[in-house]
Amino acid sequence: MQAKIKVIYITGYGRSGSTLLNMLLDIHPQAIGVGEILHLSDYYLRNEPCSCGKEVNNCTVWGSLKKSGAHPEKITIPSFSKYWSLYFVKNIFKYLFKLPLSPELEHNAYENKLLFEALLKIFPGKKVIIDSSKNISRLLLLQKSNFFDVKVIHLVRDGKAVLFSRRRPIRAKIERNRRKLMLGNNRTSFNLVSRWVMLNLFISIISSTFNSYKRVRYEDICDELEKSLNNIFHFAGLKQIHEIQSKISQLNSHLVGGNQMRFNEIREVKYDSEYLEELNLSDRIVFNIIGGPLNKFYGYHLNSKLQLERSIDFHRHF
Numbered sequence: 001m002q003a004k005i006k007v008i009y010i011t012g013y014g015r016s017g018s019t020l021l022n023m024l025l026d027i028h029p030q031a032i033g034v035g036e037i038l039h040l041s042d043y044y045l046r047n048e049p050c051s052c053g054k055e056v057n058n059c060t061v062w063g064s065l066k067k068s069g070a071h072p073e074k075i076t077i078p079s080f081s082k083y084w085s086l087y088f089v090k091n092i093f094k095y096l097f098k099l100p101l102s103p104e105l106e107h108n109a110y111e112n113k114l115l116f117e118a119l120l121k122i123f124p125g126k127k128v129i130i131d132s133s134k135n136i137s138r139l140l141l142l143q144k145s146n147f148f149d150v151k152v153i154h155l156v157r158d159g160k161a162v163l164f165s166r167r168r169p170i171r172a173k174i175e176r177n178r179r180k181l182m183l184g185n186n187r188t189s190f191n192l193v194s195r196w197v198m199l200n201l202f203i204s205i206i207s208s209t210f211n212s213y214k215r216v217r218y219e220d221i222c223d224e225l226e227k228s229l230n231n232i233f234h235f236a237g238l239k240q241i242h243e244i245q246s247k248i249s250q251l252n253s254h255l256v257g258g259n260q261m262r263f264n265e266i267r268e269v270k271y272d273s274e275y276l277e278e279l280n281l282s283d284r285i286v287f288n289i290i291g292g293p294l295n296k297f298y299g300y301h302l303n304s305k306l307q308l309e310r311s312i313d314f315h316r317h318f
């Protein structure tokens with residue numbers, strides 16, 4: 001039987017630091033960080049930038065992958081987007097009761113297998129793919145398929161920091177395209193916190209069906225970078241690495257999708273306590289009522305002023 005493809009799958013609620021974690025894990029010489037590969041087919045269509053600075057069609061990794069004629073097996077780029085809601089509504093029962101995948105989803109899993117195999121061929125010596133798509137439907141598909149050995153990282157972050165980040169309109173500039181995006185979020189804090197609770201609870205509940213599951217706090221990664229990353233490497237069956245701090249600035253990643261910070265070079269991981277002061281009182285109250293118990297379960301204090309949160313100090317490298 002063919003060996004399964006090892007995948008570190010980062011899941012969790014948006015703005016919990018998954019792009020950063022993917023970039024940091026990419027430091028490992030045996031791992032390939034790919035970012036939110038879930039929407040890869042759309043990135044090709046829109047020719048979106050890769051974290052290396054080039055558009056995906058011109059990137060040395062994604063561009064060459066697309067020229068699939070170069071590979072012995074024909075690769076079609078899997079489009080998972082159209083399946084995800086279908087999977088969740090119809091196939092969650094199949095997942096839980098261990099029923100077979102539909103032929104359509106089985107085929108999608110096979111396309112992902114070919115894609116990952118092609119990636120591994122581009123990087124001889126690499127043996128683990130880090131996928132930070134976060135999407136639970138995709139996670140369940142990879143789990144259910146026999147092609148993958150999935151190591152699930154459930155990334156959590158102080159819910160107040162997540163709420164603050166989601167509520168704050170961010171003006172992000174994609175330099176390469178010379179266009180500006182408004183990534184504001186019009187959802188109410190009640191809606192956001194409810195989603196944060198439901199998604200994290202769902203992952204925690206369903207995690208008992210996973211072969212390999214590890215919950216990781218974003219703040220712990222910032223606090224003890226080398227120890228936290230090595231814990232994850234150990235969990236994924238990878239060797240330990242040292243002097244991680246010095247390796248961070250030498251990153252040359254090829255992440256697609258996710259947070260705009262992937263275009264920046266990480267210099268240092270340090271505190272950013274802005275949300276402690278800036279999260280307004282009504283958001284704070286709504287959060288503590290709905291999300292407080294789960295936040296406490298994850299080890300965060302009710303009084304967020306006791307908490308310090310880190311952010312990334314970076315500068316652009318192109």
Ligand SMILES: [Zn+2]
Pocket residue numbers: 050051052053054059060061062253254255
């Ligand atoms: Zn690239």
